[in-house]
Amino acid sequence: MPGWRLRRMIACAVLSLACQRPSWEESPNAIRIHAATFDDPPTFRGKAPDLEEIICQRKRNPLRSLRVTGFLAVNQQRAPEMDEVTVEVVGIYFRKEVELPKSRKKRTVKDIMDLTISQYGSSATVGGLDYMTDGRTNPMSVIRHNFPGGVTRSGYVRMAGIYELREDRSNPPAVQAWQYYVLDEENDRVSATYPGEGFSSFVDAEFDFADKWKLIWRLVTILKEPNIPAVV
Numbered sequence: 179m180p181g182w183r184l185r186r187m188i189a190c191a192v193l194s195l196a197c198q199r200p201s202w203e204e205s206p207n208a209i210r211i212h213a214a215t216f217d218d219p220p221t222f223r224g225k226a227p228d229l230e231e232i233i234c235q236r237k238r239n240p241l242r243s244l245r246v247t248g249f250l251a252v253n254q255q256r257a258p259e260m261d262e263v264t265v266e267v268v269g270i271y272f273r274k275e276v277e278l279p280k281s282r283k284k285r286t287v288k289d290i291m292d293l294t295i296s297q298y299g300s301s302a303t304v305g306g307l308d309y310m311t312d313g314r315t316n317p318m319s320v321i322r323h324n325f326p327g328g329v330t331r332s333g334y335v336r337m338a339g340i341y342e343l344r345e346d347r348s349n350p351p352a353v354q355a356w357q358y359y360v361l362d363e364e365n366d367r368v369s370a371t372y373p374g375e376g377f378s379s380f381v382d383a384e385f386d387f388a389d390k391w392k393l394i395w396r397l398v399t400i401l402k403e404p405n406i407p408a409v410v
Contacts, residue, residue: 261389265294268396270341271330272307272323274298278387285387287358287380301340311381312345318356318380320344321395343397351403356395358383363390 258279266273276294278285291309299306301324311317320342327338346354358380360369368385371377385391 261387263290263387264392265290266392266394267307267321267323268394269343270321270323271325271336273331284384286382286384287360287393290387290393291380304338318345318358318395321356345397351401351405353400353402354397355400357398359394359396360385360387361392361394363388365392
């Protein structure tokens with residue numbers, strides 16, 4: 179066997195040992211192995227769209243004249259880039275950062291609420307959140323939070339337990355109704371409505387939610403007619 183062929187076979191064996199069972203998790207889709215001393219490095223190609231090249235060196239050399247440097251390219255599943263949106267429900271002490279993958283696609287307020295529950299759990303879990311709808315045009319009816327107890331943002335101490343607020347239309351002319359506010363990273367309100375426009379259901383309203391945006395819910399009291407007699 180020619181000497182160059184023997185040297186190449188031994189180099190491949192040494193490289194294989196150098197890159198076997200590395201400390202990181204080895205992908206089954208190894209893409210390229212390259213020995214710097216080869217004239218024509220062997221190449222193994224795969225179809226991974228996202229590769230990270232990792233250098234593994236082995237200086238130990240059974241031939242003394244051979245130094246092998248190997249490059250192992252592996253298919254790594256990188257975590258998607260994430261945005262953080264603050265979700266707050268005033269009055270029941272819920273304020274959490276919710277992660278959502280960066281996207282150019284618009285998301286509804288309902289999408290953000292459902293993401294919040296998927297990350298923090300329902301009200302059956304301490305720190306979790308629930309909501310209920312009633313099927314009307316603006317269907318939010320009940321929001322509850324399993325508050326772990328402690329000091330609120332206002333500095334008051336509140337007991338642990340489930341805190342719930344719900345709409346109430348049974349005492350006219352006063353109506354207690356949920357309103358949501360979507361604020362961008364500059365705290366400008368992007369969900370504002372103007373006279374005559376009406377309100378969009380949180381199920382349908384879409385926004386370009388992005389990093390540092392906020393979604394705030396408030397249960398507000400609205401009077402549909404005067405409740406104090408006019409002074410004549």
